[in-house]
Amino acid sequence: MEKRELVIIGAGPAGLTSAIYGKRSGLDVLLLEKGIPGGQINVTDEIENWTGVIHASGAELADSFRKHAEHFKAEFRDVEVRSIDLSNGRKIVKTDSGDIEAEAVIIATGASFKKLGAPGEGEFTGRGVSYCAVCDGAFFEDQEIAVIGGGNTAVEEAVYLTQFASKVTIIHRRDSFRADRVAIERAMSNPRIDVIWNTVVEEIAGEDMVEKLVLKNVRTGDITELPVTGVFVFAGMDPNVSFMKGLVDSVGGGWIVTNERMETSVEGVFAAGDVRDKYLRQVITAAGDGATAAMAASAYISEQLHIQGLLLEPEHVTAFVFSSIDEPQARLASDIEKALAGTDARLVLLDGYRNKRIVEKLGIKELPALAEFKKGDLSRQQHIASLDEAVKFIS
Ligand SMILES: Cc1cc2nc3c(=O)[nH]c(=O)nc-3n(C[C@H](O)[C@H](O)[C@H](O)COP(=O)(O)OP(=O)(O)OC[C@H]3O[C@@H](n4cnc5c(N)ncnc54)[C@H](O)[C@@H]3O)c2cc1C
Numbered sequence: 465m466e467k468r469e470l471v472i473i474g475a476g477p478a479g480l481t482s483a484i485y486g487k488r489s490g491l492d493v494l495l496l497e498k499g500i501p502g503g504q505i506n507v508t509d510e511i512e513n514w515t516g517v518i519h520a521s522g523a524e525l526a527d528s529f530r531k532h533a534e535h536f537k538a539e540f541r542d543v544e545v546r547s548i549d550l551s552n553g554r555k556i557v558k559t560d561s562g563d564i565e566a567e568a569v570i571i572a573t574g575a576s577f578k579k580l581g582a583p584g585e586g587e588f589t590g591r592g593v594s595y596c597a598v599c600d601g602a603f604f605e606d607q608e609i610a611v612i613g614g615g616n617t618a619v620e621e622a623v624y625l626t627q628f629a630s631k632v633t634i635i636h637r638r639d640s641f642r643a644d645r646v647a648i649e650r651a652m653s654n655p656r657i658d659v660i661w662n663t664v665v666e667e668i669a670g671e672d673m674v675e676k677l678v679l680k681n682v683r684t685g686d687i688t689e690l691p692v693t694g695v696f697v698f699a700g701m702d703p704n705v706s707f708m709k710g711l712v713d714s715v716g717g718g719w720i721v722t723n724e725r726m727e728t729s730v731e732g733v734f735a736a737g738d739v740r741d742k743y744l745r746q747v748i749t750a751a752g753d754g755a756t757a758a759m760a761a762s763a764y765i766s767e768q769l770h771i772q773g774l775l776l777e778p779e780h781v782t783a784f785v786f787s788s789i790d791e792p793q794a795r796l797a798s799d800i801e802k803a804l805a806g807t808d809a810r811l812v813l814l815d816g817y818r819n820k821r822i823v824e825k826l827g828i829k830e831l832p833a834l835a836e837f838k839k840g841d842l843s844r845q846q847h848i849a850s851l852d853e854a855v856k857f858i859s
Contacts, residue, residue, distance in 0.1 A: 468494045470761055471557050471566035473545045474704070476503020477747045478737025479572035480529040481754030482761075483538035489762040494566075495533070496559060498544035502526020503574050504738070505747060507596040509624045514747050522598070525747070545573075547707050548733075555732055567768060568732045568761040571708070571720060572754060575701035575738040575745065580612060584668030585697070592674025593695050597621040600694075604629045609694035610677055611635070612665060618698035619643035619651045625696065626656040633658045633690060635665060637682060660690070668695055703739045715741050726757035731821075732768075734761050767819055774812045776840040781810045782858055784848070786832035787817040793832045800854045809858050834858070 470486045472479045475497035486493040500506050508522030517525070534540075543559040548569065550556075555566045577595040579585060585593055594600040601624065609629045611622040614636035620643070622632045634651070639661045641648050651657050660679065666687065667678040677690045705718040713721045713729035719741035726734045736757040737750035775783060784800055786793040797813050804811050816823040816831045826835050826845055834857045835845035848854050 465556070466562065466564045467566075468492055468564055469567050469765055470494070470570065470758070471496065471555075471564055471568075472570045472572055473557065474503065474572035474574055474737070474739075475501040475530070475533075475540065476572060476574045476737060476750060477505065477529060478574070478739075478750040478754040478757075479503075479570065480533045480538075481751040482570050482572060482736055482758040483533040483754075484536055485755045485758035486762065487533075487536035487538050489758065491758075491762055491765065493538045494564065495538055495540050496543050496545055496557070496564075497540060498542070500526070501530040501533075501540065507598045509598050509621075511747060545707050547709070548711060550711055550730060550733070567765050568734065570726075570754075570757045570761060571705075571712075571728070571733065571735040571739055572737045572750075572757070573704035573707075573739050574750075575703050577697065578700045578702050580665055580697050580699055582665045582668055584670075584674075588668050588670060588674045588695075591672065592670065592693060593668060593697065595697055597624050597696055600696075601625050601628045604694045606630045607693045608633070608691065609696065610690060610692045611696045611698060613698035613700070614638055614641045614643070615698065615700070616643040616647055619647045621696060621698060622657055623647075623650050623654055626654055629656065629694070631656055631658065633660060633692070635660045635663050635677070635679065635690075637662065637664050665695075701738065701745070705739060724756070725760040726753055727760060732761075732764055763819075764821070767821055770814075770819065771822060771825075774814075775837050778810060778837070779839060781812055781837050783812045783814045783826075783835045783837070784832060784854070785814045785816040785823060785826065785828055785835060788815040789817050790831070796832060796848070796851065796854070799851045803851060803855055804858065811858075 469492040472482050472495045475495050483493050483495050505522035505526045511520050511525055543561050545559050547558045555569050557564045605628050608631040610633045611618050612635050619641055622634050625632050662683045663679050663681050665677055666680045669676050679688050703718045720735040720739055721741050722728055722735050726736050728735050734757040736753035738745045784797055786797050830847045833847050836843045
């Protein structure tokens with residue numbers, strides 16, 4: 465089976481940034497992407513909040529991210545990940561064209577548009593119902609259309625759609641938008657935009673193509689009809705985790721829970737970007753997550769090699785685990801090393817400050833400590849306060 469160091473699933477802003485950081489840390493990086501590298505920004509008309517770039521189209525930004533990852537020689541593969549097998553402590557990523565064993569995996573699969581769930585939505589998708597203004601907006605030249613939703617995406621995309629449509633009606637289930645102030649001001653001052661508040665879509669109807677919406681006012685219960693030829697649905701997002709099937713801890717609908725190092729509940733599996741349970745889902749936060757995940761994955765891989773080579777392979781070895789930023793502990797480490805010089809005892813010095821995960825794994829509660837390994841098994845460990853205690857433990 466193919467074996468790789470770091471496998472990144474998804475080449476959106478999070479995955480591409482992970483690839484850049486992973487390659488720059490010297491890792492062998494494989495990026496798996498089922499669509500076009502760049503992710504959601506490929507369907508974004510303009511980006512005005514990527515620091516240092518006042519204005520760019522989503523496609524331009526996606527292209528520059530991809531080129532940046534290619535510059536550092538990250539390997540791309542055009543495949544869909546179907547599942548991940550984490551049995552027996554291994555990480556096997558199963559794709560539609562073969563399996564890959566990884567030392568660490570970063571899940572950067574982002575999120576997809578939520579469906580409304582209204583009758584007619586499935587039937588008319590591609591025949592008037594759309595989830596992508598950049599992809600489909602131009603089909604509605606001089607027509608009256610509706611946008612469903614009240615967040616930033618809905619409000620911004622409604623403004624974008626006025627380039628084509630003669631009228632855009634935003635239908636929102638609440639009485640105010642959740643978008644930012646600049647976006648709301650732009651929408652409300654646009655003469656082609658109307659808003660229907662406190663209203664949900666009961667049905668999308670028509671013959672071959674969308675012809676009207678049946679609407680319900682959530683306060684009064686009144687049912688009305690709105691004649692439109694297009695409906696753009698921006699009703700929130702769902703995480704792209706169907707291939708994970710509860711492998712890692714997640715909340716509401718599958719958003720992956722991580723700590724600040726982007727570690728999931730499974731060792732060696734990281735998550736970055738929109739797929740995480742997080743406060744703000746944007747390009748800049750996805751990129752930040754991607755950088756953190758790659759650095760944490762790199763530390764994890766070197767820890768694994770460290771443990772394997774230094775502690776698990778020798779017949780008999782003792783590790784002194786200490787904190788390199790604690791002066792007395794660093795001094796004790798060198799005293800122990802000197803005391804054992806010329807004896808048969810095999811000693812490894814391990815910086816527990818930089819390798820916190822190893823400290824956790826060894827069950828060490830307080831540094832410094834000595835841990836003895838026999839044929840790869842931890843036989844005992846003990847907190848050490850002095851050189852005498854250390855010599856007694858080892859002899
Ligand atoms: C219309 C719209 C407008 C937006 N406007 C802005 C904006 O102005 N500013 C801003 O900062 N953000 C904006 N965003 C949000 C921004 O695009 C996202 O926050 C960002 O793209 C998240 O990056 P990501 O890498 O986490 O995920 P994504 O961009 O979703 O990328 C995930 C990638 O993973 C791939 N993938 C998924 N499943 C699999 C699988 N099983 N196998 C292989 N590959 C897989 C997908 O194909 C995709 O390429 C907008 C989003 C949309 C939709």
